[in-house]
Structure formats: C-alpha cells, structure tokens
Amino acid sequence: MSNHEYTNFLSLLAKERHLLVYDDGILLKEYKDVFSTFASYRYNNINENTLTTISRMLLTTKTDIVLIYTNNPIYIFDICTEVKKFDRTIVLSVIMQNQRSDICKKIINLADSVLATPFETDNLYKKLSAALAFKLMVYEMSHTLNTHKKFLDDTGLDAYLDNYEQDVRIILDRLYRLIERLQSGELGEELFCDLAKEIEIIGTIFTYHHYTSHLATIFDEMSAFLRMYDFEDVDLSTLEGFDYLVEITRDIHNYLESFFIKRIFSDVYVFEHSLHDSIFFMIRRLTKSENTKSDVEFF
Structure with missing residues (x-):
C-alpha cells in the first residue's frame, strides 16, 4: 500500500472515530492535518496532573483512540495503564524514543501500536491506520461470534x-x-x-x-x-x-x-x-x- 493509500485509508477508518492526544507540546503544530482526519480530537499537554484527570477525561470525552508522545517512558506506561483500566477496547498508539529498557518493553506489550522517533508523517498514518484496522477487525469478529451464540441460544x-x-x-x-x-x-x-x-x-x-x-x-x-x-x-x-x-x-x-x-x-x-x-x-x-x-x- 502506498503512502497516499495509507492517508486515504486512515481518512476512511477515522471519519467516525474520536482521538485523544497526550504529548509534550510537539504533536499539535506538526501533525494537525493527521488529527483532522478524525471526527474529533482533543489535545492535552502532559503534566503532573495528567494521571489524576485521565478517567474524568475519558468519561466526558468520546474516545476511540489515545495517542501518547513524550520522552518520558514512565509517563507513557502510566497513561497506557490508566487507559486500559478504564476501557480495554480503546486503541493505544504510542510514539517514543527508541530505548532498550524494561519499561519500554512493557509499553510495547501494552500498546496497540508503537512508533519510534524520529519518524515521517507517513509513518504516523500507517501506524494509526494499522491500529484502527486491527481493532475494528477484532470488534467485527467479536460481534459475529456474539450474534452466532445468540442465534444458537435463541433457536x-x-x-x-x-x-x-x-x-x-x-x-x-x-x-x-x-x-x-x-x-x-x-x-x-x-x-x-x-x-x-x-x-x-x-x-x-x-x-x-x-x-x-x-x-x-x-x-x-x-x-x-x-x-x-x-x-x-x-x-x-x-x-x-x-x-x-x-x-x-x-x-x-x-x-x-x-x-x-x-x-x-x-x-x-x-x-x-x-x-x-x-x-x-x-x-x-x-x-x-x-x-x-x-x-x-x-x-
């Protein structure tokens, strides 16, 4: 799939999805065009109050995918953990420095997609597209299985x-x-x-x-x-x-x-x-x- 096709693919997948962004203040000005492909997006700077406000943010904001970008891997891991506690169906997409540490390994296992810095805009389109597509596929499979089970039970x-x-x-x-x-x-x-x-x-x-x-x-x-x-x-x-x-x-x-x-x-x-x-x-x-x-x- 070409870069242009990935851009179109994300536009198709994201047009009814809602994005929540946490970062150090870099992503918004650089990648606003990417965020604009979503039905809505909300942008938050990471600070010392972030962890205490995540649950309230998720309760009051319709969210399908959370994008996290910071140079502090501990912040990334803590945010990922809080999001998964709130709703395991939310897609977690992470951007971080390429580090070989135990905390980074945990993040890789926890997130739905991981993108290492530095990266090109096309890479972000690909990662977000892949994460959303996989989540939608799992949802459709789960829905099919539940429908199948209900059919068996009803009949x-x-x-x-x-x-x-x-x-x-x-x-x-x-x-x-x-x-x-x-x-x-x-x-x-x-x-x-x-x-x-x-x-x-x-x-x-x-x-x-x-x-x-x-x-x-x-x-x-x-x-x-x-x-x-x-x-x-x-x-x-x-x-x-x-x-x-x-x-x-x-x-x-x-x-x-x-x-x-x-x-x-x-x-x-x-x-x-x-x-x-x-x-x-x-x-x-x-x-x-x-x-x-x-x-x-x-x-």
Whole structure:
C-alpha cells in the first residue's frame, strides 16, 4: 500500500472515530492535518496532573483512540495503564524514543501500536491506520461470534447439534464409502438401497429441529426414489444421472459436515432449493426419455 493509500485509508477508518492526544507540546503544530482526519480530537499537554484527570477525561470525552508522545517512558506506561483500566477496547498508539529498557518493553506489550522517533508523517498514518484496522477487525469478529451464540441460544440449535453430532460423524463415514462405490462404477439395487437408508436417516434427524424440519420431506422423497428405481432404465442415455447422484451425495455430505461438525451455518433454504434442483435434474438423467415426465412429477 502506498503512502497516499495509507492517508486515504486512515481518512476512511477515522471519519467516525474520536482521538485523544497526550504529548509534550510537539504533536499539535506538526501533525494537525493527521488529527483532522478524525471526527474529533482533543489535545492535552502532559503534566503532573495528567494521571489524576485521565478517567474524568475519558468519561466526558468520546474516545476511540489515545495517542501518547513524550520522552518520558514512565509517563507513557502510566497513561497506557490508566487507559486500559478504564476501557480495554480503546486503541493505544504510542510514539517514543527508541530505548532498550524494561519499561519500554512493557509499553510495547501494552500498546496497540508503537512508533519510534524520529519518524515521517507517513509513518504516523500507517501506524494509526494499522491500529484502527486491527481493532475494528477484532470488534467485527467479536460481534459475529456474539450474534452466532445468540442465534444458537435463541433457536436451541446448540443442544440439537451436540445431541446428533456423533450420529452424523458415523453417517458421514458411511456416505463417504457410498460415494467411493458410486465413483468406482458400482451400480445396482443394493447400493441404491444402502444410500436410500442413509438419506432416510438424515431426513429423520432433520425432523427433530424446527430450523431444519422442512428438509425432511425432500430427503424422504429422494430415499423413496432410490428404493423404487428400475435398473432396467440404465443405458448410455441415463449414465449421466449417476454423476448427478455422486455430486448430490457429496453435497449432502459437505452440508452435514459444515452444519453438525464445523458449525458453519449457511442458509438452510439455499441448500434446500439447490438440493431440490439437483435431484430434479438427476431424475431426468436417470430416467429414459419416454418416462421422464412421470418420474419428474414424483416431486
């Protein structure tokens, strides 16, 4: 990313963020343009009263990021500590001399970004951008996880998934073996009956929660079709249907794994419609042309 891009990036990130600055009286006149990218900024000279007024300042001033610049590392550490005590979500950005001391190591571990002097304005843009971007990413991840947890709690899905996870693991293993048999070219009533049995079990499991219960019908119908399939229909014109069956079985396997094992929740209705369409085309391919209409009307 170029320096110009970092400038634009900070402008984008900071336009709704509020900055609080503590320094020895150098930053304001040198870097006012940087501060002006924020929705607001408040400037404070560091003095002997700074530590006693930080909490009040944070209470009365909306603050997303605190920028600290002084040659005294003890002041920096104390300010960082007070800010983190008040609100750990506030971004701490520190500018200090490059010193090898225990207190500087503590500051590096405490702050969200550290910039050593001397530095160019572009370096300040980069550091502030990186610190804000990381904090926003963490916030978004936390928000997503909380939303996900609330969804599980509200729907009772967590208990449902826990209850059937082990059963699904066994089903996944059997589906994998069935896919291997199909891919090897095995055809016959025994294979279709074995697959129909697994599909029926999956449909039954889906009936036990209202979020997935509407999937049961399509699984029951697919199971019934597999059990009733007439292998006298198999010829060169219907072989493509077996490729569809492999892909459908693999899609079901992947959905079960994502849903019950990895707990990744894609839209169940999207899966349902995709599965329905795939089965529709599979039936057309597995059935001789003169029987296509009646077999498709199975759905």
